Amino acid sequence: MRAQFLDAYNTPYILRTVPLPTLNPTSRHDLLVKVEAASYCHTDAVLAAGQLPPFPLSFPHIGCHEFAGIVISTSPGSTTNLQPGDRVGIPGRAFYPCGKCFECVSGPTEEDPDADEPGYSVYCPHAGNHGISMPGGFAEYAVVDERQVAPLPEGMGTVDAAVLMCAGVTVYGALKRCKLKPGQRVGIVGCGGGLGHLGLQFAVSMGLRVVGIDNADGPLRLAREVVESKEAVRVVDARTEEAASVVAQIGEDGKKEQGEVGLDAVIILPESQKAFDYGMALLRNHARCVVVSFPEKGFHVSAWDLVFRDISVVGSLVASNKTLREMLQFADEHRVRARIKTYPLSKLNDLVVEYHKREGGKLVIDTTLVDEDY
Template identity: 70%
Template sequence: MASDGSLPDSMRAQFLDDFNTPYALRTVPVPTLGSPYEILIKVDAASYCHTDAVLAAGQMKPNPPNLPHIGCHEFAGTIVALPKDSTSNFKIGDRVGVPGRSFSPCGTCFECEAGPTPEDPDADPPGYSVYCSGALNNGISRPGGFREYAVVDSRQLSPIPDGLSAVDTAVLMCAGVTIYNALKRCALQPGQRVGIVGCGGGLGHLGLQFATKMGFKVLGVDNADAPLQVARNIETGARIVDSRVQSADDVAIEVGTEDGKQDRGDMGLDSVVILPESQKAFDYGIGLLRNHGRCVLVSFPERGFHVSARDIVFRDISIVGSLVGSNKTSREVLQFAAEHGVRAVLKTFPLARLNDLVAEYHKGEGGKLVIDMSLPD
């Protein structure tokens, strides 16, 4: 194994010992490398995601496959060791962003063999896919980023552009990639209208920034004071709507009138992205769409959503899902964020205060929460 020569024997890591319990900070050995695809990084920042909360509550079974578990599937770090037979173009000292998917994919399933197509030009080349069902996922089905050192798959990494910090990057490796890919799945052209329901949350406020920089006419929706304030404070130029005081029907008519539309069915948004797990949020988003509009679902509530067949049949509303994005998309996201100044509104905590971070998350005040490894305890 080639390294920078300064690797310690042990590291600190935060463990989930059981569901619905606080994390426990312990000292454990630094992990070692296995396959030629693996790389050891020193974790510089690890971001907390809604999925971390769902996983910790025991709502993603069979994941994690066993306890104790180290969470976090969006993090960033610096490469400190490579296997002697490394297949990677990365080198020691490179700064990289790490997503959850895909660690050690099979390389032979239909997902891995697919490659880019006219319908999916952003897919990864044959032999690797973030959608491989046999792959492991950092922080979900294998140890993640809430630790000082982590073994990752070189094929899943994205180089960090100049101008982006590790903290800035960590939040983009799931939240950023997810909302960016969802916006691409809206299949819009600059000047068309898109809505983001849940616009003040971790994904939503990044989505406002991405969408406006993509040239869309953007409408953000939320229903709580703190997230609405986050959405307004970033001053993207998007219209921000409080769904507690304005109905989807009224908003659709307003934007339709602005666009010079005469028929009610032609009034509203061309596409909408649904981020909350609330049926009310889903219904509101569908209500914003013009006939023939597209709804892109990112959330996956345990009980699902009730969908009106009338909207699908009589209004020709299409509904598609969006999970994450390919490695190609992840790299594109970081470059886009660096070039256009897309940054998360965030609060940082040291590794030892992960439980304080979790308590802050449950306040629901919007933005992103990140472990910054450079902070003192």
């Protein structure tokens, strides 16, 4: 098969032909999948630059932790319901979870009813991660764990599905962590990026009133395009409009006290402190800030916001397999789709160049394309 390899940090990918990966004869959970689409994520860029110290790469390395494809074969003795020919989406996390740690055995709780059943957890500290600690989707074939994948809705293509395996499920999970009801207000900071423009669509379909915030022409243009004519959404250019002005324009009948008006929750997608501060300034008292990004130096959080305004700050990392399947059905029902540009496998380095232009949307390797299609 062909696969794209990184041989060192800050170097181009190199296309090589290597043997097909083989199923582990001791595992009942292996699937051999023919990769049809592999989406490029911000984490791929961070890892390739060596800027994520907790996850050092072992070279040569095959990246990508959000991909989709077709099941080719299953492990001997497998009890999976999946069959050769089934189309599946594959998130990067939780390949071979241990099944024994406190994460794996905990299961759903009152605090987290969306957690997977005991025996599997995306938070397992002993599990492998496609595209990070083990080979990912920038290849023609991959071995995956049947417990981590999700069958695709009949009308959803693998290119559309691939971007949902990280960007989609991550922002969907973050919206659920906001714990909002229809009619409440949510802000999405970084609304024109890969996660952000999907988040706008999910939030509107959930019945929420949405404020999207970004600070670059391309992402702002994309955000406005995906929510055009939707009255429940306002897209804000953070370069020209202060957070206080946005809050002042929200206006709610009978609410005039400082801290009473504002958003009920905000999701932080960029890695800048300025973006974090802007999002926090949009919140009313007793609201919630959901952090998805993880800048190398972290964020400074104002103790005033935590103590005197009772703002809660929580993190959100992808979501359970249960939520992944729910998200796919929701996206299919409400026609949530990413704005996508595709490349053949051989042109991955061209994709990376395009990514750094930061025009928004998602960039995807489509292995069914050949160079002549590009």
